[in-house]
Amino acid sequence: MEKQAYYIQVANGEIQSRSDVSPWEFRIFANEKEIQDLRGLFTEMNEADSRTFWRTHLPAVPYHMDKDNDQYDKRMMEVYDKLYELGDEDTRSHIKKMRNEV
Template identity: 45%
Template sequence: MAEERKKTYYISIAHGEISQLKTASPWDFQIEATDREIAELREYFDQNYSTDWQAFWRAHVPYVQYHYDRENDAYDETMMKIYEMIYRLGNDETKAQIRSLGILPDDRETNE
């Protein structure tokens, strides 16, 4: 089986966008990824979009605190997967940006 070719993509975390066009919209991170890796990243963004809506509706129930909320836990866990994947696929600038955020444990940064 032939190895998949990596292409350059530009990622916007806030909008959950993945684009091959650098000038299409504002972006946060540049990565090199295969079609399969992009499909996995898109799935993470889609999961968080769904979880975000669940959290929105749950927010109208004021007696559930954030730290007892499964939707928020799921959202946070998926965001960590997104940042880990972007770190792994990112160029040197992307990796430096994510390291500067201080959100990944040191052991995850070194498991490239």
């Protein structure tokens, strides 16, 4: 399968095949299977994020003791791992710098 450039915005899970459609943060090179996998990760991350909404209404449950937040964090890390794997030099450099700052 041939790889092509895709432009990613993590906050809204947007994957574009053109750089001029909307703002983007990361450029990756992926085939159709890899894009399907990335879309699946974004879907899982968004589902976990929706579940965390209800916890915000229960101040007695701290963020660090909530399994839904743990799932969201795990899915977000999987998204960044995939972006690092598929990313161009700038994408990899930026993600590496993000990891070192944490």
